[in-house]
Amino acid sequence: MAELPVVERSDAEPKPGDAFVQSLARGLAVVRAFDAEHQEMTLSEVAARTALTRATARRFLHTLVELGYVRTDGRTFSLTPLVLQLGYAYLSGQRLPELAQPILEELSHRHGESTSLAILDGTDIVYLARIHTRRIISVGISPGTRFPAHATSMGRVLLAALTPAELAAYFARAELAPLTPRTLTSREAIEAEVGRVREAGYAVVDQELEVGLRSLAVPVLGADGRTVAAINMALPARIDGDGRNAGRDAEVARLVPELQAAAASIAEAARAVGAA
Known part of the structure; x- marks a missing residue:
């Protein structure tokens, strides 16, 4: 079995102290160990992903099973829909997705x-809103989906x-x-x-997240002029016979101004209600 990557406890790992509850941090690390590539794992895999001992991982997994956040068939473990409640409070309190949706x-x-x-969020982007048309990426995307920032247009x-x-x-x-x-x-290239x-x-990313996918992104600015979010448009990547990105310049010229106008409308709506 290939060695599984270790999930870090957090992006700014706190130092244990009187206010730090290590068991809570470890329990959250177990939940975060599950992702699109690791939807079902054995006890040993969870322990490897979280850098916990098998005994410790077992205790947390069975606690999560009792609470309803994890299910098991006796060998493998997977998350249940109940974990969505953990992120719903945050998403429901965000005005930006609500304001951006119609735009x-x-x-x-x-x-x-x-x-x-x-x-x-740390080293990832987190989707707050997504409008689907045709399916040009194999992984389903919805609010809460995460991708590595370095390989995405919005991340850049x-x-x-x-x-x-x-x-x-x-x-x-x-x-x-x-x-x-x-x-x-x-690092140098990025x-x-x-x-x-x-x-x-603006950013253009060609087939770095997934083969066949091109993405254009622009920033959404807050009232202080700082970037608070990003929006993008996903397109099929067309490559000509010489291996060049066919139509890229034309798409940038046509679509980036449209994205910038949409971003400005989102920013204006957010400022009007004091959300940015």
């Missing part, structure tokens, strides 16, 4: 392509808004794994691309 829907229907809203827009110190901290934590043969995986995004005001 993203209008943009999506006008062009016949999927649109999304996301924020940066959000990374471009970080200060040099924040960006350095990101690279210290991020696992720059290749998701396709085209994914940028070196930093250079983030710099271009910062200068241009």
Whole structure:
């Protein structure tokens, strides 16, 4: 069996102290160990993913089973829909997805392509809203879905808004794994691309998250002018006979202004209700 990656406890790991409850941190690490690539795991796999002993992982898993957050067939474990309640309180308290939804829907229907809203959380982006049209990515995306920031257009827009110190901290934590043969995986290449995004005001990612997928993204700015989120449009990537990205320049010229207008409308709506 291939060695499983270890799930870090958190992006800014707290130092144990009087206010730090280690058992809670470990229990949350067990929940976070499950993802799209690890929907079902054995006890040994959970222990490996969380860097816990088998005995400790067993206690947390069976506690989660008793509480209804995890199910088991006696050999493997998987999450139940009850875990959605853990994130619902956060998502339901966010005004930005509610404000962005009709604007993203209008943009999506006008062009016949999927649109999304996301924020940066640690080294990942987290989707807050998603308007589906045709299915051009194999993994289902919905609010709460996470992807590595380095391989996504919205992630690059959000990374471009970080200060040099924040960006350095990101690279210290991020696992720059290749998701396709085209994914940028070196810090130097990603930093250079983030710099271009910062200068241009938009990001284009071609087949780095998934083969056949191209994505354009722009920032959503808060009242103070800082980036609070990003929106994108997902498109099928077309490659010509010479291996070049066919139609990319035309798509950028046509769609980036539309995305920027939508982002400005979202920002204006958020400012009007004091949400950004």
